[in-house]
Amino acid sequence: MKPRGPLQPWIMLAPTLVLLVVFFIAPIAVAAYESLFSWDLLTPARSVGLENYRHLATRGDLLGIALRTAGYSVLVVSGTIVAGLALALLVHRPGPLFAFVRASVFSAYVVSWVAVALLWTWLLDGNAGVVGWAMAKLGAAPWPLLGDRRWALPALAVVGIWKLTGYAMVVFLAGLHSVPPALLEAAALDGAGPWRRFRHVVFPLLGPTAAFVATTSLVTSFQAFDVVRIMTQGGPGRSTELFVYAIYEQIFLDLSVGRASALTVVFFFVLLLLAGLELYVWRARESASDRARPARAAPSGPEGR
Amino acid sequence: MKEGRVARSVAAAAASAAAVVWLLPYAWMVATSLKRLRDIAASPASLWPRPVDASAYGEVFAAMPVARYTLVTAFVAAAIAALQVALALPAGYALAKLRFAGRRFAFGVVLACLLVPAQATFVVVFLGFARVGLVDSMTALVLPFAASALGTFLVRQAILAVPDEIIEAARMDGASEWTIVYRVLGPMVRPTLVSLVLVSFVFHYNDYFWPLVMTTGDRVRTLPLGVALLREQGTGMRWPVIMAGNVVLSLPVLALFAVSQRHLMRAVGGAR
Numbered sequence: 001m002k003p004r005g006p007l008q009p010w011i012m013l014a015p016t017l018v019l020l021v022v023f024f025i026a027p028i029a030v031a032a033y034e035s036l037f038s039w040d041l042l043t044p045a046r047s048v049g050l051e052n053y054r055h056l057a058t059r060g061d062l063l064g065i066a067l068r069t070a071g072y073s074v075l076v077v078s079g080t081i082v083a084g085l086a087l088a089l090l091v092h093r094p095g096p097l098f099a100f101v102r103a104s105v106f107s108a109y110v111v112s113w114v115a116v117a118l119l120w121t122w123l124l125d126g127n128a129g130v131v132g133w134a135m136a137k138l139g140a141a142p143w144p145l146l147g148d149r150r151w152a153l154p155a156l157a158v159v160g161i162w163k164l165t166g167y168a169m170v171v172f173l174a175g176l177h178s179v180p181p182a183l184l185e186a187a188a189l190d191g192a193g194p195w196r197r198f199r200h201v202v203f204p205l206l207g208p209t210a211a212f213v214a215t216t217s218l219v220t221s222f223q224a225f226d227v228v229r230i231m232t233q234g235g236p237g238r239s240t241e242l243f244v245y246a247i248y249e250q251i252f253l254d255l256s257v258g259r260a261s262a263l264t265v266v267f268f269f270v271l272l273l274l275a276g277l278e279l280y281v282w283r284a285r286e287s288a289s290d291r292a293r294p295a296r297a298a299p300s301g302p303e304g305r
Numbered sequence: 306m307k308e309g310r311v312a313r314s315v316a317a318a319a320a321s322a323a324a325v326v327w328l329l330p331y332a333w334m335v336a337t338s339l340k341r342l343r344d345i346a347a348s349p350a351s352l353w354p355r356p357v358d359a360s361a362y363g364e365v366f367a368a369m370p371v372a373r374y375t376l377v378t379a380f381v382a383a384a385i386a387a388l389q390v391a392l393a394l395p396a397g398y399a400l401a402k403l404r405f406a407g408r409r410f411a412f413g414v415v416l417a418c419l420l421v422p423a424q425a426t427f428v429v430v431f432l433g434f435a436r437v438g439l440v441d442s443m444t445a446l447v448l449p450f451a452a453s454a455l456g457t458f459l460v461r462q463a464i465l466a467v468p469d470e471i472i473e474a475a476r477m478d479g480a481s482e483w484t485i486v487y488r489v490l491g492p493m494v495r496p497t498l499v500s501l502v503l504v505s506f507v508f509h510y511n512d513y514f515w516p517l518v519m520t521t522g523d524r525v526r527t528l529p530l531g532v533a534l535l536r537e538q539g540t541g542m543r544w545p546v547i548m549a550g551n552v553v554l555s556l557p558v559l560a561l562f563a564v565s566q567r568h569l570m571r572a573v574g575g576a577r
Binding site: 001002003004006008009010012013015016017019020021023024025026027028030031034087090091093097098100101102103104105106107108109110111112113114115118119120121122123125127128129130132133134162166167170171173174194219223225226229230243244247248251252257260261264267268271272275 | 308312313316317319320321323324326327328330331333334337345346348349350392393395396398399400402403404405407408411414415417418420421422424425426427428429430431432433448449451452454457469472473482486507510511513514517518529532533536542544547548550551554555558559561562566569570571573574
């Protein structure tokens with residue numbers, strides 16, 4: 001449609017564009033610039049070239065931070081997808097009981113990360129918590145999971161899975177809604193049992209949904225901060241120091257603007273890489289489902305999405 | 306698909322077990338908030354506090370101004386949600402319906418911002434606010450989220466589905482473009498706006514990260530920050546107090562969830 005005047009579209013877009021550029025695009029550029037300086041917020045900034053990046057790579061444990069973040073994310077994403085899909089298949093049924101279970105599981109996604117993290121800090125506590133009590137009942141020594149270098153990160157991942165499973169379940173439920181019932185009935189008539197109906201009819205149709213859940217929860221877990229800050233503060237040692245927490249430490253504990261900026265730039269490029277991966281997966285899935293389209297156009301047709 | 310009786314009972318049992326995994330922690334949270342510290346050490350898993358002791362709630366209210374924190378938090382979340390709707394409508398309309406040079410560029414800016422989380426901008430934004438003396442202000446909590454890339458995108462998608470004829474008819478009737486945006490299109494894309502408001506309000510009400518990095522004192526402290534601080538105060542873990550804070554923090558959101566359950570689940574499940 002024609003705008004009323006040449007400026008009208010820009011007047012309507014101006015507030016949004018200005019805010020987005022100021023708070024989201026410009027900061028990345030500024031961070032890239034600041035990363036070339038050494039500045040502690042008090043004394044004047046000093047140009048140091050790529051020294052901040054070199055320091056992060058050699059002494060700042062950049063690789064460790066990246067690997068821990070990736071490990072945490074892989075655990076959370078795979079756990080969330082498996083649990084979310086299993087629960088979606090389970091509660092994709094009519095009736096008040098299943099509606100209640102859906103709401104219960106999803107409620108964790110609605111509650112603050114702060115509440116969830118504090119709650120699980122207590123549950124996992126070796127002395128006062130339920131896990132410690134259960135261990136004692138089983139005759140084991142008190143085991144402070146969160147104080148154990150090897151187990152602290154997986155423990156945080158369990159909390160992440162508990163929090164995000166409801167999200168995955170709800171998205172999978174939306175995906176299940178678009179599976180044409182006629183297709184399932186046809187498969188049943190052909191003698192396919194529940195497992196084969198799932199394996200050969202439902203699962204292939206849920207491919208795009210699974211890709212969507214995987215990429216969104218991957219990006220979410222890469223940004224994990226609250227669980228780390230509240231439950232472990234990056235410890236014990238540096239065993240739970242993830243990307244965003246490392247940036248936070250650089251700026252607020254070490255007052256090192258240059259290194260925090262350098263870490264931000266690396267973090268941003270990792271996220272871009274993940275977004276590229278997301279796009280790639282989408283494209284591949286889309287062309288795959290294009291090829292599968294004839295099978296989808298079942299006689300009675302799915303509910304339109 | 307019809308399902309056998311046995312299959313349905315098995316599914317019901319398994320689903321109930323799943324519900325326990327998600328509900329039991331809440332039950333423990335409430336039970337712990339009503340216990341005395343020494344009772345927790347003796348039997349952490351019991352769900353019936355004996356004796357029931359609500360003094361932890363008193364301590365929460367004594368340790369922080371709960372009412373003020375709640376008001377600040379609700380105000381911040383509501384202001385963000387309202388601004389996002391107010392700005393996304395005209396922007397979404399321009400991107401969906403108006404033809405002009407630079408539209409692809411403008412849309413590109415919105416899409417690009419979908420890729421940038423606040424976690425990648427906070428260092429620079431914090432230093433910027435510090436330079437102009439706005440750290441610890443309502444502005445620092447609200448303004449960066451007043452425009453939402455995702456919200457703009459979703460509103461644009463919704464307006465794309467509105468037929469041009471409706472807008473043309475409104476123009477013929479002499480409606481201004483602002484009337485068209487807020488009075489004609491607004492009501493027509495209501496489901497999208499409700500989703501945006503709910504998801505945005507809940508997210509910012511719960512948010513810990515941004516208020517943590519943008520505030521240094523008590524002036525505009527939000528409830529999640531206050532509750533997290535209960536853990537850091539004093540010596541040792543006063544679990545009843547922390548869990549009482551948790552209940553105070555979660556209850557309003559769970560109440561909102563109870564009344565808007567279907568909408569919220571559809572907003573999250575269908576948001577693609």
